[in-house]
Amino acid sequence: MNPAAANIEEAILSAILAGRIDPGTRLGEQKLADLFGVSRTRVREAMMRLETRGVVQVSARRGWYVVEPSAEEAREAFQTRRVIETGLLQAVREVPPQVLASLKEHVAIEREAIQTGDVSSRACLLGDFHIHLADALGNRLLTEIIRDLTARTTLISMLYQPTEKAEESSHDHEDIVAAMEAGDLALAARLMDEHIGKVEAGLDLTARPDPLAGLRELLSPSTFAGNAPSVPHAHSHPHAHSPSGKPED
Known part of the structure; x- marks a missing residue:
């Protein structure tokens, strides 16, 4: 793969893992080409990989x-994570x-981020624990798979997670x-299964993002001076974010 395309791919994936990019965000080819100083062909190559x-x-x-x-x-994503991550521990x-x-x-760095209120770091660290575990155990293929799954479940949490559970997640990691x-290791695998299950159980899978949220905000009466037509709200839940806009895993 071309190094320039690989850099774009890694930058976008890392931003997703850190919760800095919302689900549904448009990734314009020309804007990315200008940002990275590359051709649209390289951007397209990175996008196809992603x-x-x-x-x-x-x-x-x-x-x-x-x-x-x-x-x-x-x-499906959480079911897959449970199978893979518990299986990884059972195989050790x-x-x-x-x-x-x-x-x-x-885990100590996680705890420090939680205690100091560093919301940005703790969200990234909690998700990275699972990737770090696979990497530390020396399975490169599983590390890549878990990284992709973690990116996907980060996006899922941004859509469906109504509450923060950073403290609980970090305690789970410590117990594992x-x-x-x-x-x-049998206990470690069971604790991992329970941990991922708790994260999934904390999701409100009835929630749906409001696709008109941006336009609704632009057309809200408070945006205009004088009278403006009222824009009705669809029955939906907003994206669930922690104070930094990042989910907790």
Whole structure:
């Protein structure tokens, strides 16, 4: 893959993982070409790669845009994560000391971000724990798969997660690492299954984003001086964000 296209792909995926790009965001080819100083061909190459990874789509009307997973796609994504991440732990026979040290350090950084109120860092760190776990255990293929799934579930959480559960998620991570340190990998796998299940259970899968939210805001009476026609609200839930606009995993 061309290095320029790879840089664009990585920049967009990293921004999604950090919760900086909303579901449905349009990714104009020309704007990205100007931003990265490359041709539209390179941008298109990056977009096609991201499409195969399940985080962007293209349509004749909208061009390239970040996916907006449906409720059914959300259920499938979390089911897949549970199978893969519990399976990863079940397949491990022994956890090297350096892996445990790395995971403990990651959890400690999570805790610090939560205690200091660093919402931006904690959201990114909580999602990254799962990627870091696979990477620390040395399975590159599973690391890539889990990274893509985590990006997708980040977008899902931005659409459907009504509450923040950073503290609970970090405690779950701590318990998983403690079970690994004790050599009880069966318990670690069960705790991982429960953790992902709790995150999924915290989603309101009846919520749907309001596709007219932007236009509705522009046409709201408060935007104009004098009288303006009222713009009715559709029965829908707003995107659920933490104070930084980032979901908690």
